[in-house]
Amino acid sequence: DQQVKQNSPSLSVQEGRISILNCDYTNSMFDYFLWYKKYPAEGPTFLISISSIKDKNEDGRFTVFLNKSAKHLSLHIVPSQPGDSAVYFCAARPTGTASKLTFGTGTRLQVTL
Amino acid sequence: ETGVTQTPRHLVMGMTNKKSLKCEQHLGHNAMYWYKQSAKKPLELMFVYNFKEQTENNSVPSRFSPECPNSSHLFLHLHTLQPEDSALYLCASSQPSGANVLTFGAGSRLTVL
Numbered sequence: 016d017q018q019v020k021q022n023s024p025s026l027s028v029q030e031g032r033i034s035i036l037n038c039d040y041t042n043s044m045f046d047y048f049l050w051y052k053k054y055p056a057e058g059p060t061f062l063i064s065i066s067s068i069k070d071k072n073e074d075g076r077f078t079v080f081l082n083k084s085a086k087h088l089s090l091h092i093v094p095s096q097p098g099d100s101a102v103y104f105c106a107a108r109p110t111g112t113a114s115k116l117t118f119g120t121g122t123r124l125q126v127t128l
Numbered sequence: 129e130t131g132v133t134q135t136p137r138h139l140v141m142g143m144t145n146k147k148s149l150k151c152e153q154h155l156g157h158n159a160m161y162w163y164k165q166s167a168k169k170p171l172e173l174m175f176v177y178n179f180k181e182q183t184e185n186n187s188v189p190s191r192f193s194p195e196c197p198n199s200s201h202l203f204l205h206l207h208t209l210q211p212e213d214s215a216l217y218l219c220a221s222s223q224p225s226g227a228n229v230l231t232f233g234a235g236s237r238l239t240v241l
């Protein structure tokens with residue numbers, strides 16, 4: 016049973032527009048959430064995170080929103096750039112288990128010119 | 129070198145072969161991880177080592193045998209694998225507690241014939 020779900024395998028957005036990537040989770044014990052970005056032939060790289068005590072965290076063009084009641088988080092990229100084209104993974108960690116990250120299946124973002 | 133380095137990047141082996149994957153990190157981290165990424169599946173945690181001690185074995189078959197001689201090096205010994213073990217094997221490192229941001233290597237692409 017997948018505890019972290021990214022239901023959109025792919026997303027195409029025009030350069031300059033907003034990209035919104037979604038992630039749902041089922042485990043109420045998750046208290047820390049992360050987004051990773053992966054380019055082909057490279058490992059995933061950390062992008063942004065959010066603690067369950069917050070509902071928003073912003074870093075430049077990237078903002079993560081957390082809706083605990085809906086068990087939903089989203090990553091907003093504004094404005095989208097061609098270099099943002101990559102696979103984005105959502106990950107979550109349960110309370111008290113710093114080592115156990117559970118990942119989603121990823122969403123492939125294509126930013127077109 | 130900096131970051132997390134994995135070798136080999138690509139490996140093809142028969143079901144009766146014995147091979148090893150190697151991971152090295154130069155980040156001063158004390159936790160190291162093996163993840164498996166199969167097509168269209170989430171990254172699956174396999175093993176976790178904290179300060180050279182194995183702290184997590186996620187029900188991994190014994191044909192995968194990890195070894196962590198020190199905090200900077202991690203191996204995955206492979207023996208009598210099955211074709212369904214073909215996947216991308218990712219090594220990661222982090223500090224063992226706190227925000228637990230993993231730094232990943234580029235992965236070793238394994239094909240079992």
